[in-house]
Amino acid sequence: MGISAELGPATEVALPGGRIRYHETGAGPTVVFVHGALVNADLWRKVVPGVAAAGYRCLTPDWPLGAHSIPVPGLDLSPTALADLIGSFLEQLDLTDVTLVANDTGGALTQILLTRRPERVGRVVLTSCDCYDNFLPAPFNAMSLLARVPGSMRPLLELTRVKAVLRSPLGFGWLAKRPVPPEIVDSYLRPGRASGAIRKDLRRFLKAIHSRYTLEAATHFPEVRQPVLLAWAREDKVFPRAHAERLRDELPNATLTYIDDSYTFIPEDQPELLTQRILEFTRLHAAP
Template sequence: MGISSALGPAAQVDLPGARINYHEIGSGAPVIFVHGLLVNADLWRKVVPEVAAAGHRCITPDLPFGAHSIPVPEADLSPTGAADLLAAFLDRLDLHDVTLVANDTGGAITQIMLTRNRSRVGRVVLTDCDAYDKFLPQPFTPLPRLAAVPGLLRVMLELLRFRPAQRLPVGFGLVTKRPVPPEIADSYLLPSRNSAAIRADLVRFLRGVHKRYTLAAAERFHTLELPVLLVWAREDKAFKVSFAERLVRDLPDATLKVIDDSYTFISEDQPELLTELIVEFTRLHAAP
């Protein structure tokens, strides 16, 4: 098991209470890719190479959301703590005028970060993600409560050992239209299945998830005077297009692009279209 070589060589960085892996490829204006719950940098393996080829420095951190490889027992994994970790990552790498590209739970963490510290961010691409009162959406809403039951999360992760179970809604069936390749599913699921310390991180993260954090961020959307591109899957069952339309109304400088033949993980189902939209957006809103 290992992260795709398409993302570039691995490196490590020390953040408050945490050391994390990240991958980097290309040069030019920085684009940071933010994944969500129980996935890692591999989520972006089909998008990053072409964005880098278009003239960008592409960086994909493995954030401690359950598919990471380095335990972070001292890290604050509350939603605000995770948002501050992301901000600290940008600080530590001394990145400026960053384009953030975020998906799923990572989109919620990005929204929280933007309303706390967006000094290094120039523009944002949000693909289908949590916001408002959906943090987490059905059928994942009970996960924070279930994570509090000793041993239950481990049982659920063991069930996902079986490939057919991975196509269930509680696996990847709700977020990808097509099966996730076995080696990628292993990249996502083996860390928490094999490591008690990684599972402990995942439990801490899940137990902190609550819609009050995303609702509080939404109250400050009117202050976000930066370009935001929303790329949304028309067929998404977890986050409807009407959800994206609400975000467009509430964010001062937001545009919506709708993608066909995809679920939540557009980077998995329609990577070429997502890549084109990211590159077009960064060129349209490039720093003077």
């Protein structure tokens, strides 16, 4: 459950297989944000206000990736199904010419969406994210193996109460260059700590992750026609710059820009710079 008022009021929408909560603020062309695993809409709390103030309608869903508040026991949580869920969200709200802004695991899902249901997407901003054979990246790929053990998610989430673990490579230490505020950490981890149903969703999601999904999506990159901005953290510890350069070369209409003084969570570490890049990109590629 997002806690930041800057994201706007929360609304629920029924999608095939379950309901999700999203936040909305602003008016104008639509921007939809896609976070990654074990975070929620709060990841975008420092980016949304600037984008909305520039004349955009900002929608920030809590995707069912482990930090959501509405369990989805009837939903297929494989990467292709989650990519289709994003497509269903756009369809249900009758959104067209959408700008998608994605980070981390959400970037992998967005790549899959682009190769399956691209018709409502106008342009894409991929910040540092999973791709190719790096889904999940080390050291987080261990979580996919751990998820095969029944009951493993509760001790994993409880372990993050230890500050040293939270700031380690197994926590947020390699994702955010600076400590994530405690209330935001709580927003991310409280749902899974408090709800067995959310932990079951998280476990199903982690078990389903495999690089075959991103590698398959990459075979269809030549078919992608949407403009893509790759806003990559120059110092990223889990998503190599070589992958950003490969994405730039293989996506037909892609541009690469590097963000300094940031790790993977660019919306956390450099929100002003990211907001600026998003606005420059959307204006450059605005619908005629």
